[in-house]
Every structure is written in C-alpha cells, then in structure tokens.
Amino acid sequence: MSDAVELDAVSRVYGKGRGAVAALREVSVGLPRGRFTAVMGPSGSGKSTLLHCAAGLDRPTAGQVRLGGTELSGMGEARLTELRRQRIGFVFQAFNLVPSLTVEQNVTLPLRLARRRADRAWLGEVLERVGLGARASHRPAQLSGGQQQRVAIARALVTRPEVVFGDEPTGALDTMTAREVLRLLRETVDQLGQTVVMVTHDPVAASYADTVLYLADGRIVDTMHTPSAEAVAERMTRLGAYA
Ligand SMILES: Nc1ncnc2c1ncn2[C@@H]1O[C@H](COP(=O)(O)OP(=O)(O)OP(=O)(O)O)[C@@H](O)[C@H]1O
Numbered sequence: 001m002s003d004a005v006e007l008d009a010v011s012r013v014y015g016k017g018r019g020a021v022a023a024l025r026e027v028s029v030g031l032p033r034g035r036f037t038a039v040m041g042p043s044g045s046g047k048s049t050l051l052h053c054a055a056g057l058d059r060p061t062a063g064q065v066r067l068g069g070t071e072l073s074g075m076g077e078a079r080l081t082e083l084r085r086q087r088i089g090f091v092f093q094a095f096n097l098v099p100s101l102t103v104e105q106n107v108t109l110p111l112r113l114a115r116r117r118a119d120r121a122w123l124g125e126v127l128e129r130v131g132l133g134a135r136a137s138h139r140p141a142q143l144s145g146g147q148q149q150r151v152a153i154a155r156a157l158v159t160r161p162e163v164v165f166g167d168e169p170t171g172a173l174d175t176m177t178a179r180e181v182l183r184l185l186r187e188t189v190d191q192l193g194q195t196v197v198m199v200t201h202d203p204v205a206a207s208y209a210d211t212v213l214y215l216a217d218g219r220i221v222d223t224m225h226t227p228s229a230e231a232v233a234e235r236m237t238r239l240g241a242y243a
Pocket of ligand 1: 015050
C-alpha cells in the first residue's frame with residue numbers, strides 16, 4: 001500500500017545550546033493512504049511536533065517529509081501555505097470556526113482562500129455527510145460543540161485533501177459527542193477513502209484507528225494494528241503515560 005505521507009529520519013530540535021529540546025529524534029514512518037492512523041504517547045513525547053512536521057506546519061531540523069511524493073523540506077513559506085491549502089485538511093481541538101460566517105461559509109472558506117470554485121454537489125454531500133445539511137445558514141454560536149466540530153470536519157473535507165490531520169479533535173467534547181465525531185472520521189476513511197491522521201490522549205479515540213503509533217521521548221517505540229481501547233490503555237500504562 002502506498003503512503004500519503006512519508007517521514008524520513010525527521011528530527012526537530014527546539015532551542016539551541018544547553019537548553020535545546022529534541023522533540024523528535026530521527027523518526028522514519030509512512031502514513032498509509034486511505035487509512036486512519038492515531039498517534040499516542042505520554043505528554044511531551046512529540047505527538048504534536050510529529051503532526052506539525054507531517055502537515056507542513058513546522059519544519060524539521062533534519063530529515064525529509066514527503067506528501068504524495070512532494071518533498072516539503074526546502075519549500076518556501078508561500079509554497080508551503082499553498083500546499084497546505086490545496087492538499088491538507090485540519091481539525092483542531094478548538095473548532096476554529098469564524099463566528100460571523102454561516103456554516104456553509106465556514107465550510108467553503110478553504111476554497112475561497114485557495115481561489116477555487118465550490119463544487120456544489122460535493123459541498124452538499126459533505127454537509128449531508130456531517131449531518132448539517134439543514135443547518136447550512138446557521139452560525140457557529142447556534143450549534144452545539146459536536147455540531148461545530150462536524151462543521152470543522154466538513155471544512156477539512158471540502159477541498160478533497162490528500163490527508164486530514166486532527167490534533168485532539170475530540171479533546172473538547174463530551175464522551176457521547178466525541179464518539180459521533182470519531183464515527184464520522186471513521187466513515188470518511190471507510191466510505192470516501194480519506195486518509196486521516198489524529199493525535200489523541202484517549203485510548204477509546206485511538207481504537208477507531210486502523211493503526212496506532214506510540215511515541216516516547218521523540219521516537220516511535222511501537223505500532224499497533226486494529227487496536228482495542230483496552231490494548232491501547234494497557235500499552236500507554238506501560239509507557240508510563242498515566243504514572
Ligand atoms: N515551541 C517550542 N519551544 C520549545 N520546546 C517545545 C516547543 N514545542 C514543543 N516543545 C517541547 O518539545 C517536546 C515535545 O512537545 P510536543 O508538544 O510535540 O509533545 P506532545 O506529545 O504533543 O505533548 P502533549 O501530549 O502534552 O500535547 C516537549 O518537551 C515540549 O516541551
């Protein structure tokens with residue numbers, strides 16, 4: 001199976017000299033296309049740094065990142081921004097919707113930024129898929145947290161990105177609402193062939209993924225396929241995550 005994103009000996013060091021922190025240490029991994037990958041590990045293990053480097057939001061200190069064969073290192077900021085707009089979708093813990101815009105305007109914002117026309121049929125399908133077809137003209141304040149996150153997922157999907165990256169996408173949601181959002185992400189993988197990569201602290205959230213990557217101290221120390229929540233929790237305990 002081909003990889004949507006490849007990391008090759010990626011290191012990321014913050015700061016210089018004696019205060020330098022190695023957040024990633026020569027990480028090499030492929031994130032498979034059309035699959036759901038979760039990234040777990042204790043606090044400070046490098047999960048967000050891995051996500052940011054893989055998504056072109058941060059630059060590795062050393063090593064290479066390739067998105068669908070495109071080499072990201074060495075790209076200027078303008079090209080990197082363009083690449084993120086065209087080829088990557090993001091879902092964050094804080095939904096990051098624009099309060100003054102309607103649901104539909106929020107969802108189509110990435111298209112406007114990329115100066116692309118909205119494909120009305122696809123926009124309609126995306127809004128239906130996230131269960132917000134009837135709320136296209138609502139504003140974020142009129143929606144629940146779960147609905148707002150579903151708007152953010154629709155916004156991530158609307159450009160048909162090669163990868164959707166989620167940084168704790170269920171971190172701000174209650175248990176039931178979190179499950180709905182996870183089911184939705186799972187469906188985008190199973191039904192649309194979307195590639196999803198998600199950082200999470202929650203073993204139940206990770207159990208929706210096909211594969212879990214475990215980070216510890218800036219390195220990938222384990223990989224688990226078809227994870228159960230129990231197996232993930234047990235692995236995290238052994239990594240000292242809950243000590
Ligand atoms: N901008 C920064 N400047 C300096 N150090 C940083 C910066 N960002 C992260 N770090 C350090 O790099 C290491 C990895 O951080 P990172 O945020 O990637 O971990 P994480 O696994 O996502 O943590 P958490 O689960 O707590 O969000 C930590 O030691 C952190 O303190």
